Amino acid sequence: MKRDFQDGSPKTLTDVPPRLFDLIPLYINRYSRRHDCLFGGKVNGKWVKYDGRTFKEITDNISFGLLKLGVRRGDKIALIASNCPEWNMIDIAIQQVGAVCVPIYPTISQSDYEHIFKHSEAKIIFISGRLIYNKITSMAKDTSSIGSIFSIKPVEGVRPLSEIIKLGKANQDRAALNAIEASIKTDDIATIIYTSGTLGLPKGVMLSHRNILSMVRHLCPVYTVDETHDSISYLPLSHIYERAINYCHIYLGTATYYVENIGTIVNDIQEIKPKSFSSVPRLIERIFSNIIRKGQQMKGLQKKMFRWAISLAENFDETGRNNSFLYRKKIRLADRLVYSKIRQMFGGRLEFIIVGGAAIQPRLVKIFSAFSIPIVEGYGLTETSPVVATNSIVTGKIKAGTVGEPLSNQTVKIAENGEILVKGDNVFTGYYKDEEKTREAIDADGFFHTGDIGEFDDDGMLKITGRIKEIFKTSMGKYISPALLESKICESPLISQIMVVGENQKFAGALVVPNFDYLRSWCNENGTAFTNNKEVIRNQKVISLYHKEIDKYNKEFGDFEQIKRTALLDHEWTIEAGEMTPSLKLKRKVIIEKYAAEIDRIFSN
Numbered sequence: 001m002k003r004d005f006q007d008g009s010p011k012t013l014t015d016v017p018p019r020l021f022d023l024i025p026l027y028i029n030r031y032s033r034r035h036d037c038l039f040g041g042k043v044n045g046k047w048v049k050y051d052g053r054t055f056k057e058i059t060d061n062i063s064f065g066l067l068k069l070g071v072r073r074g075d076k077i078a079l080i081a082s083n084c085p086e087w088n089m090i091d092i093a094i095q096q097v098g099a100v101c102v103p104i105y106p107t108i109s110q111s112d113y114e115h116i117f118k119h120s121e122a123k124i125i126f127i128s129g130r131l132i133y134n135k136i137t138s139m140a141k142d143t144s145s146i147g148s149i150f151s152i153k154p155v156e157g158v159r160p161l162s163e164i165i166k167l168g169k170a171n172q173d174r175a176a177l178n179a180i181e182a183s184i185k186t187d188d189i190a191t192i193i194y195t196s197g198t199l200g201l202p203k204g205v206m207l208s209h210r211n212i213l214s215m216v217r218h219l220c221p222v223y224t225v226d227e228t229h230d231s232i233s234y235l236p237l238s239h240i241y242e243r244a245i246n247y248c249h250i251y252l253g254t255a256t257y258y259v260e261n262i263g264t265i266v267n268d269i270q271e272i273k274p275k276s277f278s279s280v281p282r283l284i285e286r287i288f289s290n291i292i293r294k295g296q297q298m299k300g301l302q303k304k305m306f307r308w309a310i311s312l313a314e315n316f317d318e319t320g321r322n323n324s325f326l327y328r329k330k331i332r333l334a335d336r337l338v339y340s341k342i343r344q345m346f347g348g349r350l351e352f353i354i355v356g357g358a359a360i361q362p363r364l365v366k367i368f369s370a371f372s373i374p375i376v377e378g379y380g381l382t383e384t385s386p387v388v389a390t391n392s393i394v395t396g397k398i399k400a401g402t403v404g405e406p407l408s409n410q411t412v413k414i415a416e417n418g419e420i421l422v423k424g425d426n427v428f429t430g431y432y433k434d435e436e437k438t439r440e441a442i443d444a445d446g447f448f449h450t451g452d453i454g455e456f457d458d459d460g461m462l463k464i465t466g467r468i469k470e471i472f473k474t475s476m477g478k479y480i481s482p483a484l485l486e487s488k489i490c491e492s493p494l495i496s497q498i499m500v501v502g503e504n505q506k507f508a509g510a511l512v513v514p515n516f517d518y519l520r521s522w523c524n525e526n527g528t529a530f531t532n533n534k535e536v537i538r539n540q541k542v543i544s545l546y547h548k549e550i551d552k553y554n555k556e557f558g559d560f561e562q563i564k565r566t567a568l569l570d571h572e573w574t575i576e577a578g579e580m581t582p583s584l585k586l587k588r589k590v591i592i593e594k595y596a597a598e599i600d601r602i603f604s605n
Contacts, residue, residue, distance in 0.1 A: 013216075013221060016213055018185075018209065018213070019186060020092070020190055020213060023216075023247060024056050024250065025056070027052045027250050027251070028053055030253060031227050036049055036051050037257070038255065038256070039088055039256050039257075041084040041258045042259075042260040042264075055085070058089050059092045059093045059096070060096070060172075061168035061169045061172070062090060062164055062168055063093040063168065065165060066099065066168075067168075067176060067180075068171045069124070069147075069167070071099050072098070073098035074098065074100065075099040075100065075124075076099070076100050076192065077099050077100070077101060077122060078116070078117065078122040078126070079104065079126045080104045080125065080238075081128035081132070083235075083242075084258055087237050088246065090161075091103075091191075096181055098180050098184050098188070101191045102116070102122055102192050102193075103191065103238035105239070106128070106236075106238075107575050107576055108582065109578055110139065115202060117136075117140065117143040119204060119432070120204060122143070122145060123147055124146070124147060125148075126150050127150070128152050129155055130153070130155050186209045186210045187209070187429075189206050189207070189208055192207075193205045193207065193239075196583060203432075203437060204433070204434075205382045205383055206428055206431070207385055208429055211385040211425065211428060211429070212244055214409045214424065214426040215247070215385050215407075215426060216248050218426075220252055221394070222395055223392075224276075226253060226254065227254065228275075229254045229255070229275045229276060230254070230273070231249060231274050231275065232259055233246070233257065233259065234259045234265055235357075240382050240386045241357060244385060245278050262283075276350065276353065277354070278355070279353055279355050280356070280583070282358075284355060284368075284375065285364070288364060288367070289518060291342060291345070293521060296521045296525075305337055305338065308334070312370070313334070313366065313367040313371065318369035318398050339370065339372065343371060343373065346373065352373065353368070353376065355376065357585075358584060359464060360375060360377055361487065362401040362491075365400035365401075366400050374393060376393060376398065377391050377402070378390035378391065378403055379403035383427065383448055383450075384427055385427075385428065387407055387426070388403075388412060388420070388426075388462075389403045389404045389406045389461075389462045391405075397459070397461070399457075399459065402462060403462050404461055405460055406462065409424045409425050410422055410425075410426055411423045411424060411447075414454060414456070417453075417468070419451065420450045420452045420453070421447040421450065427446075451468050451469060452464055453467065453481070464483075465481060465484055466484055467483060470483060472502065472503035474503070475505055476560065478560040480561055482508075485508070485510075485553075485561060486498050488557075489550065491553075493518050494518055494519060494546065495549070496516070496572060497512075499586055499588065500563065501592065505603050507562075507564040508560075508563055509566060509602035510550070510563045510565075512546060512567065512568050513573065514533075514568060516533055516536075519536065522545070523542070528542065537570055546568060547566070567598040567601060573591065
């Protein structure tokens with residue numbers, strides 16, 4: 001769709017409907033001649049596509065089925081499934097009957113499942129299949145409010161989604177459904193999303209139709225997709241980040257294809273040849289590591305050429321201000337020799353990647369910009385529906401190390417203690433059943449306290465510099481923001497993950513997870529045996545390598561901030577092990593408790 005500008009800024013959209021489920025008829029009316037896919041997913045290795053009308057028909061039948069089952073306004077319905085078109089159908093169907101969708105990330109802990117089921121008082125649960133059923137069945141039986149479980153994929157002993165669709169088809173009370181839809185207001189709660197959190201029990205974030213549609217209204221004008229775009233999706237729809245982008249795609253007419261699983265993403269990209277996708281930094285880092293590993297396997301002149309091209313890309317100015325004529329000529333040569341081949345790895349049509357959820361290395365923003373695959377970084381929280389600020393190709397404002405400009409639907413200011421405060425239509429209505437925490441989060445002036453620390457640079461771009469609760473004080477009285485150090489040190493290709501520690505200690509230390517793929521290549525080139533992860537991190541040459549690597553980055557920080565000692569770990573932190581949140585943030589308290597022995601060794605003597 002055409003973007004209109006006034007005084008250099010995109011206009012606010014005026015045709016965004018008042019409720020999220022209104023986006024489907026809007027799509028049908030506006031994009032009826034578009035290609036045959038609103039949402040697509042893989043079934044038995046083959047893509048199954050749903051156009052707008054088919055999607056609407058199935059969704060309505062699910063709504064009719066829910067009404068026949070006795071679902072009423074305000075009832076909570078849990079949705080635990082991996083990404084697929086049926087996820088969207090169930091989400092919209094729940095909204096149409098005035099119920100509240102409670103999406104749950106599939107790999108959370110059993111204690112979190114138990115808390116969410118009981119706290120939300122869910123009446124019905126939709127699941128993707130057998131794995132989820134095995135995980136939740138005992139807890140569901142112990143939750144008195146839960147009446148039924150339906151599965152998208154066939155599971156013996158579980159009612160299939162097709163049953164509720166058939167029930168709805170046989171009981172199509174259009175007048176009743178229309179009356180309910182007409183009674184739903186834009187400020188009604190559309191969803192409750194339980195934040196994973198790094199401390200304590202998950203909190204239920206209540207988001208209204210207005211909250212999320214505020215994203216559609218103000219993000220779409222600075223978002224470079226339209227009805228000609230195909231996009232792939234792999235981030236969980238249970239998070240508001242991917243879900244809000246999904247709603248934007250419906251409004252803009254963009255086709256969304258769900259990858260089969262993270263392991264098939266490369267093949268799925270090759271098949272769909274998307275023009276865009278959204279990601280978290282972790283995947284981009286892994287993709288880049290694979291690119292580097294392939295380059296290391298090259299020989300002779302080809303390998304030298306590859307290294308030259310990557311080194312050249314590291315100095316790229318993504319703002320376009322400081323790329324000299326001679327430098328641009330070199331970039332064009334590198335593009336013909338190397339970068340064009342990298343683009344083919346993404347299907348050859350990729351125009352940009354949206355990145356959120358955590359800070360991405362500025363180095364990668366520069367490198368991918370040189371590849372002609374701009375990384376568009378943004379920032380937000382579940383409580384802000386989610387986008388607070390974003391870089392943008394539309395406005396021409398992309399700057400490494402920043403999360404861009406605040407969207408036009410909100411006021412963003414920095415408090416005296418450096419905390420980022422946000423006020424606007426996107427800010428959530430409160431925490432479910434928790435007025436006290438709501439009052440703590442939203443002050444008397446209506447500003448939401450994000451808990452993040454930031455600043456605006458000279459170009460008005462927002463920079464995130466840490467989290468208030470993560471800052472710690474050493475025994476020398478010095479305050480350290482671990483996120484700043486971690487973000488910078490993770491630029492090293494040798495390092496996969498790092499967590500800075502040192503509260504009440506004389507100095508800062510760090511737990512370090514090597515990038516074992518890169519380390520294996522280094523060992524091969526330097527005559528060092530690599531038998532397995534456990535043995536290689538005990539090798540003195542490897543330990544020395546990582547000391548030197550950390551010291552290289554230490555030079556960019558003050559003496560009191562520098563990492564003095566480290567402990568190498570032989571495995572990555574994962575969501576499944578409870579060490580990371582579903583949005584891939586470190587659960588610092590869990591890691592500190594789990595790796596207490598390693599931390600003690602860092603600070604011993």
